Amino acid sequence: MELSGYSATQGQLDATFAALADPTRRAILARLTQGEASVMELAEPFAMTQPAISKHLKVLEKAGLISRGRDAQRRPCRIEAAALKEAAGWLENYRRFWEANFQSLDALLEEMKARKQAEPIDEEERPK
Amino acid sequence: MSHKLTITTTDNDREILMTRSFDAPRELVFEAMTVPDLVKRWLGAQNGWSMDVCEIDLKVGGTYRYLWRGPNGNSMGMRGVYREIVRPERIVNTEVFDDAWYPGEAVETVVLVEREGTTTLSSTVLYQSKEARDGVLASPMESGVAASYDNLAEVLESMRVEKA
Numbered sequence: 001m002e003l004s005g006y007s008a009t010q011g012q013l014d015a016t017f018a019a020l021a022d023p024t025r026r027a028i029l030a031r032l033t034q035g036e037a038s039v040m041e042l043a044e045p046f047a048m049t050q051p052a053i054s055k056h057l058k059v060l061e062k063a064g065l066i067s068r069g070r071d072a073q074r075r076p077c078r079i080e081a082a083a084l085k086e087a088a089g090w091l092e093n094y095r096r097f098w099e100a101n102f103q104s105l106d107a108l109l110e111e112m113k114a115r116k117q118a119e120p121i122d123e124e125e126r127p128k
Numbered sequence: 129m130s131h132k133l134t135i136t137t138t139d140n141d142r143e144i145l146m147t148r149s150f151d152a153p154r155e156l157v158f159e160a161m162t163v164p165d166l167v168k169r170w171l172g173a174q175n176g177w178s179m180d181v182c183e184i185d186l187k188v189g190g191t192y193r194y195l196w197r198g199p200n201g202n203s204m205g206m207r208g209v210y211r212e213i214v215r216p217e218r219i220v221n222t223e224v225f226d227d228a229w230y231p232g233e234a235v236e237t238v239v240l241v242e243r244e245g246t247t248t249l250s251s252t253v254l255y256q257s258k259e260a261r262d263g264v265l266a267s268p269m270e271s272g273v274a275a276s277y278d279n280l281a282e283v284l285e286s287m288r289v290e291k292a
Contacts, residue, residue, distance in 0.1 A: 098133055098146060099133055100175075101170055101171055101172065102130070102150075104169065104174070105160060105170040106150060108160055108169045109150055109151070109152040109156055109157065112159070112166075113152055116156075
């Protein structure tokens with residue numbers, strides 16, 4: 001339930017998730033996980049014009065999810081793992097919150113088991 | 129070694145399903161989930177937060193009330209009504225947060241299955257909309273933007289496949 005520190009990155013995360021909301025952009029990212037590619041190479045499997053792909057690339061670049069190489073001719077795109085990781089880490093909070101809860105519950109259950117064993121009298125302490 | 133926690137979406141895009149096993153008979157797990165002094169020991173008691181109020185009226189139509197206090201004077205509360213109670217295997221209840229960041233109340237179904245002394249808990253929470261569910265996954269205990277978990281998961285999955 002540690003909640004501080006989210007707002008600082010909120011703007012960036014909004015951009016990340018907005019960029020991820022489009023199926024073509026997700027497909028582009030998936031393709032880029034296999035290595036960098038030029039606009040032309042990216043356009044190929046999508047049956048899309050290069051300008052249409054370029055538009056998607058701009059959104060991804062603005063969200064920090066990809067970067068473009070300097071090579072003026074090719075300007076290869078590559079995935080920026082850090083931005084993805086940050087977004088994933090943010091979602092991980094839900095998991096971490098419950099992991100921590102259940103680890104406490106593990107400890108509590110061990111204690112309850114030990115107590116039951118120490119008190120062989122069949123005294124059910126359940127509330128009615 | 130603690131058991132693995134799984135958190136998944138289901139065929140229903142308004143649901144979150146969470147499963148976790150415990151090395152204890154389900155009577156004990158049920159007790160730990162329904163007796164206030166025990167609930168206080170584990171639910172949300174982390175990172176400087178503690179459960180100040182835990183009131184449970186464990187009967188169909190009965191209510192529960194949880195209130196946590198955290199650092200910097202923050203607090204968070206939730207409440208709900210029990211719809212079904214089958215001791216020690218099933219609880220269905222509604223849940224609403226005081227400052228809900230998602231619309232409407234959610235319905236949680238907890239099922240406890242015991243096998244050879246190990247209890248598997250499955251908790252299914254049904255929200256009123258997909259947006260509400262996505263918002264919860266994105267930010268469990270704080271109001272936040274509703275982010276699309278599925279979209280990210282898809283990309284992360286392709287990254288994992290790539291690494292393997």
